[in-house]
Amino acid sequence: MAPRPNWKGYLKLSLVSCPVALYPATTSSERVSFRTLNRATGNRVRRQFVDEQTGEPVESEEQAKGYEVAKGEYLMLEDDEIKAVQLESNHTIDIERFVPRADIDELYLDTPYYLAPTDRVGEEAFAVIRDAMRTEKVVGLARVVLFRRERVLMLQPRDKGLAATSLHFANEVHAANAYFDEIPDMQLPKEMLELAKHIIDKMRGKFEPERFEDRYETALIELIRSKQKGTPIKPQPTHRQTNVVNLMDALRRSVEGEKAAASGGGEKKQPTGKSARAPRKGKARKAG
Secondary structure, three states: OOOOOOEEEEEEEOOEEEEEEEEEOOOOOOOOOOOOEOOOOOOEOOOOOEOOOOOOEOOHHHOOEEEEEEOOEEEEEOHHHHHHHOOOOOOEEEEEEEEOHHHOOHHHEEEEEEEEEOOHHHHHHHHHHHHHHHHHOOEEEEEEEEOOEEEEEEEEEEOOEEEEEEEOOHHHOOOOHHHHOOOOOOOOOHHHHHHHHHHHHHHOOOOOHHHOOOHHHHHHHHHHHHHHHOOOOOOOOOOOOOOOOOHHHHHHHHHHHHHHHHHOOOOOOOOOOHHHHHHHHOHHHHOO
16 A cells, blocks of 8 residues: 655755655554553443533533643633634745755654655656756755644655655754753763773774564564463563662773673573564554
8 A cells, every 4th residue: 555645745946846645654653552441341341521720511612722821820722713814825836045955953853754746747857856956965844734734844865766854943852961961071080081991992883774683563462362371471671770889980880890701602592572563464553
């Protein structure tokens, strides 16, 4: 089955445009999900809005949005008032500027998408925009209305298409100095740095996302399987972090432990996490 686009429209660069579709590049739908049940009956329960002062239920037609202007004081806004200031989507991703990728701080990256042409007629224009960015080693910055809000997209060539990543606005990113200013400057001993560099060098490798298994997801699947079979559930062992009394000793012990592991038969392979994916297609996935 072909993936479903989140958005369809046009990619525009000056007078050049082509029809495109925007697809989500990530998903959380594969995670185990739960429903809230009535413990006594096993039936699903539904949420209900109630007035926090009177405790009375408030039906959807009686609900309105409010902005808190002071403690406990709200300015009520009607849906048609909010709709009046919403930006109308012209279904166009309009590229406004090109910048080096290194200029964009990683903190600004929000949600990744894939952007692809939707018909044969526009494929040439799409390829021209894509390959020109690749040749010039730049990314494009464009505006688009997604889910009733204007967003800035960073466009960059990826394989035969474009990766489109929505960016946070400047007022959404916190300045680092509020968190880091109180960290003191330190003159670290050379031996301490050398030991840490040695550990890093031994642990250096390629980014392989499949090596990082979602252990909580795996544990949930095993829990559901056990409940379905009626078998006892084994409690997971608790690993407590021990306090490091002496940093130099801890670094030395880390290096010694590394050497002992290497002489004892090499690295132990980490699980790939593939076994965790298999049961999602079975009954265990629907148990929630």
